Amino acid sequence: MMLIRTRVRPSAIHGMGLFAVEPVPRGTPIWRFQPGFDRELTLADFQSLPPIIQEHVRWFAFLDPQTHRFVLGGDHSCFMNHSAEPNTGAPSDAVPPIATVAMRDIAAGEEITCNYDTFDAESGRKLGK
Numbered sequence: 093m094m095l096i097r098t099r100v101r102p103s104a105i106h107g108m109g110l111f112a113v114e115p116v117p118r119g120t121p122i123w124r125f126q127p128g129f130d131r132e133l134t135l136a137d138f139q140s141l142p143p144i145i146q147e148h149v150r151w152f153a154f155l156d157p158q159t160h161r162f163v164l165g166g167d168h169s170c171f172m173n174h175s176a177e178p179n180t181g182a183p184s185d186a187v188p189p190i191a192t193v194a195m196r197d198i199a200a201g202e203e204i205t206c207n208y209d210t211f212d213a214e215s216g217r218k219l220g221k
Contacts, residue, residue: 095191097203105173109203116198124179124191138162154212154215174219175205182210187198205209 096116103109116122125132138149153164164170172180179198182190200203208215215221 093129094123094169095121097134098168100171100174101202103173105175105203105205107173108171109205110168110171111197111203114202115200118194118195118196120194121191122194122204123165123169123172125163125189126166130161131164131166133162133164134200135160150214151218154208155214157212157213160213172204172206174208176207176214178205178207180204180206 096109097113098110099113100108101111133149133153140144141149149162149164152170153162155162179194179196179202180192181195182192192206208218212218
C-alpha cells in the first residue's frame with residue numbers, strides 16, 4: 093500500500109510511472125504490505141489461476157525471493173519503475189514487515205523508482221536480462 097499521495101502518468105523510464113504529488117522528505121515511509129488490501133499468492137495459488145490472470149500477476153506483482161510468494165499491490169504501486177539508482181528502498185537494517193522509505197528527498201512531480209533486483213526474484217525477466 094502506498095503511504096504517500098501519488099499519481100500515475102507517462103514515464104520517461106518506461107510506459108507509465110508513479111509520481112509524487114507532494115514533496116517527500118528522506119526517510120519517509122513510502123510503501124508497506126497491508127493485509128486485506130494487498131494480496132499475497134502462494135505458488136500453488138498462482139498456478140491455479142487461468143493463464144491470462146497468471147500473465148497479469150507476473151507483470152504487476154513481484155515474487156518475494158524469501159517467501160516465494162507473489163505480492164500484488166492493491167493500488168498503483170505496480171506502476172513504480174526500476175532504477176539502478178532508485179529514490180526509494182528498504183533501509184539496510186530493516187526487519188519484516190518491511191516498509192520501503194524515501195532514500196533521499198523526492199520532489200513533487202518526481203517519478204518514484206525502486207530497484208527491482210533488491211526484492212523481485214523475477215526482476216531479470218521483467219528487465220529483459
